[in-house]
Amino acid sequence: MDATMTVMTNSFDTGTIGGVAQVGLSKMLRPECYTHEKWFERELQAIHFPAWHFACLSSSIPDTGSFVTRRFLGRSVIVVRSEDGAIRAFLNSCRHRAAPLTSQTCGQSHHFKCPFHEWTYDTSGKLTHAPGLGGYVTKHDLPGLNLNLVPVKCEVAAGLVFINLSDDNETPLEKYLSNYINSVAVPHQIQRMHCVHEKAYTLATNWKLYIEVDMETLHTNFIHSRSIGSQPVKPVQHDRNWFGVYHKNSHSPALFPEKRNLAFSPPPDVIGEAADGTHFCVILPGFFVVTAPEVMWWIQKTPISATRTSVNVGYAFHEEILARNDFNEVAPFYFERLDQVI
Ligand code: FES
Ligand SMILES: [Fe+2]
Structure with missing residues (x-):
């Protein structure tokens, strides 16, 4: 084991993997944590195999x-x-x-x-x-x-x-997802949604780079200026394996600004915060899932190696929205906007 790897392994073991560079309250990983295959092997064992x-x-x-x-x-x-x-x-x-x-x-x-x-x-x-x-x-x-x-x-x-995929993980899924189910999934009626469009592709990047961008909204005003723009959010009460933010919508954020008057109305049983806004959540380690009142989309990242990540993207709507006469006419505007952001 070379000297770099010794330091990396020790820091992984002691739980100080974030403590390599501090900027204000933020801690940043060393570059090799995004490129080194031995580090990636440790992540597989410590993070990905035990996870759902x-x-x-x-x-x-x-x-x-x-x-x-x-x-x-x-x-x-x-x-x-x-x-x-x-x-x-x-x-x-x-x-x-x-x-x-x-x-x-x-x-x-x-x-x-x-x-x-x-x-x-x-x-x-x-x-x-x-x-x-x-x-x-x-x-x-x-x-x-x-x-x-x-x-x-x-x-x-x-x-x-x-x-x-773990042989010995005994944590049931409901315990793993914890209050995500009752705070986000059930209010948004995910159980009545149907995936209408999926894509799968491979990116030449470390999985952490992609999930890290899902964990911050600092970039929306810049790289997403034409589609999302400034998007005020508040954190939601989360648990160990997931976290997220809530954006109160005035108009659907799932359409380009000039198309927002075409947004589908949410089903009547999507109520409360779920009817008034959008939850942007990360279920660790790689599932970014966004639930707006009338649509859900996800970007699932699964690592292949330290520098390659497979991505599965899906778009889903509630059954009564799929039954609308204008669904096929309007849905492409949702795909257009989501594709551009992704
Ligand atoms: S029948 Fe499947 S490998 Fe032979
Ligand atoms: Fe983004």
Whole structure:
């Protein structure tokens, strides 16, 4: 281990990772914390593997066999609605010789058939057919062997599906999200929202640089001067794994100023602060989620390496807004504004 790494490792261990440069009340990380692969390895173990990661809305997998696949921390994960209605997650990796079961990012299927030698699994991950093992598999066929798909922890809260890749993290999702559910998700009726537009891409940046920009509103008056401009906010009462700010809207911040007269009205059950303003929240480590009265959007960052980050962006509306006659006419103005900001 070189001298730099020794210092970095020690500072990581002692909890003083922020104390490397102080500007007023702010502490700043050293540049190598954004580029060094060994530092990144420590972050994976200490931060990302124990955390819950947003996968999709439960409304995106409404029927038996509806599934999405997501890549987290070097693993491909299938999130699927099983026959019993429960949402489950598995590694997208055949138990025979580890071929990916699907290359689709979403779809619907009552089984997952491996393209290599056609081992087949049902929507609860159970191996049901293995040609090389003599055809159909029953519990008597393979005594002592569990060749079902490897499960990944998966839980749903207020319509948000999260997965967790740690073997020993026992924190349930609801405890992890804490008061985010009742302070933000339920008032905004996230559980009744549907994702209408998604994008995925990879950026040549460290994941922290991107989530750090979600944690401050100092830049909105400058880089977002044409779309957001000055945006007064107040902090919301948060907890350990999330925090956020609230912006009281006079007009929807999800449209360009000249299009704000076209904003959809929020559904009648979005009330109180949720009907009057927008919550900009970060659910650690990488989920930035914005809930305005009539629309939600998110930017999920998942690290690939110290200098590469995969990004998933989604836009969602409540079901009654999707049913409006003018939805297809007006929605592109929302996408235009959100795309420009992102
Ligand atoms: S690798 Fe999947 S059936 Fe052989
Ligand atoms: Fe921004």
